[in-house]
Amino acid sequence: MQSIGIIGAGYIGGAIAARLAAKGIAATIANSRGPQTLSEIIARTGPSIVAGTREQAASKDIVFLAVNWPKVEAALAGLPDWNGRILIDTNNPMQRPPLPPIDVAGRASTAIVQEWAPGARVVKAFNHHYFKNLEKDPGEAGGRRVLFYAGDNEAAKIDVAALIERLGFFGIDMGDVEHGSRLFQSPGGPLIAHDLVKIG
Numbered sequence: 001m002q003s004i005g006i007i008g009a010g011y012i013g014g015a016i017a018a019r020l021a022a023k024g025i026a027a028t029i030a031n032s033r034g035p036q037t038l039s040e041i042i043a044r045t046g047p048s049i050v051a052g053t054r055e056q057a058a059s060k061d062i063v064f065l066a067v068n069w070p071k072v073e074a075a076l077a078g079l080p081d082w083n084g085r086i087l088i089d090t091n092n093p094m095q096r097p098p099l100p101p102i103d104v105a106g107r108a109s110t111a112i113v114q115e116w117a118p119g120a121r122v123v124k125a126f127n128h129h130y131f132k133n134l135e136k137d138p139g140e141a142g143g144r145r146v147l148f149y150a151g152d153n154e155a156a157k158i159d160v161a162a163l164i165e166r167l168g169f170f171g172i173d174m175g176d177v178e179h180g181s182r183l184f185q186s187p188g189g190p191l192i193a194h195d196l197v198k199i200g
């Protein structure tokens with residue numbers, strides 16, 4: 001089974017950890033301040049989630065990145081070669097008001113993440129739900145909560161789709177980074193923040 005890391009232990013990193021823990025899936029989670037500051041989230045999520053350094057989390061087969069946009073480049077800097085391992089970009093190019101909007105020059109933000117993580121197979125996913133919806137049981141109203149994903153590497157998308165399925169969500173492949181990821185990138189994507197459930 002593929003090993004899993006989570007860089008970022010805030011709202012989204014915590015929600016992902018909770019979903020993994022609910023299925024007993026092991027993961028190493030990291031923040032910027034060090035493993036000793038993660039005892040609260042570890043106590044909350046349960047035994048399959050362990051605290052680690054950024055480098056330890058980044059060494060896994062599938063690595064979630066969930067830090068604020070202005071910190072994404074630094075969170076990826078100086079890491080060992082990705083060698084084709086999977087990086088799941090959960091980030092949106094925005095920050096909370098009253099902080100100013102972020103200018104990505106009209107680009108798909110995941111294309112920028114790809115440039116900051118050369119050698120990684122990047123898939124955008126787990127970014128379009130408000131964290132309180134993401135952390136809920138994905139079984140909802142007799143159906144499954146929808147998760148969109150997009151990326152340029154088909155094999156990486158198959159692996160991410162399998163993880164999405166294993167967590168109990170209903171994954172929908174939105175296509176590539178340039179076109180597909182924009183549909184659920186915030187701000188601006190028409191699908192952002194809709195809490196959709198696939199029935200049947």
Ligand SMILES: NC(=O)c1ccc[n+]([C@@H]2O[C@H](COP(=O)([O-])OP(=O)(O)OC[C@H]3O[C@@H](n4cnc5c(N)ncnc54)[C@H](OP(=O)(O)O)[C@@H]3O)[C@@H](O)[C@H]2O)c1
Nearest residue numbers: 008009010011012031032033066067075091092127130131
């Ligand atoms: N909040 C939502 O509902 C929501 C919904 C969809 C998408 N998103 C996106 O998800 C991303 C994360 O948002 P969030 O709300 O989870 O942010 P958050 O609660 O502020 O958490 C950010 C986390 O990133 C960590 N971090 C920052 N720099 C780091 C570094 N260099 N190395 C390791 N960890 C680092 C922080 O650790 P320290 O505290 O130790 O610095 C913190 O644990 C953002 O891009 C956001 O746009 C958020």
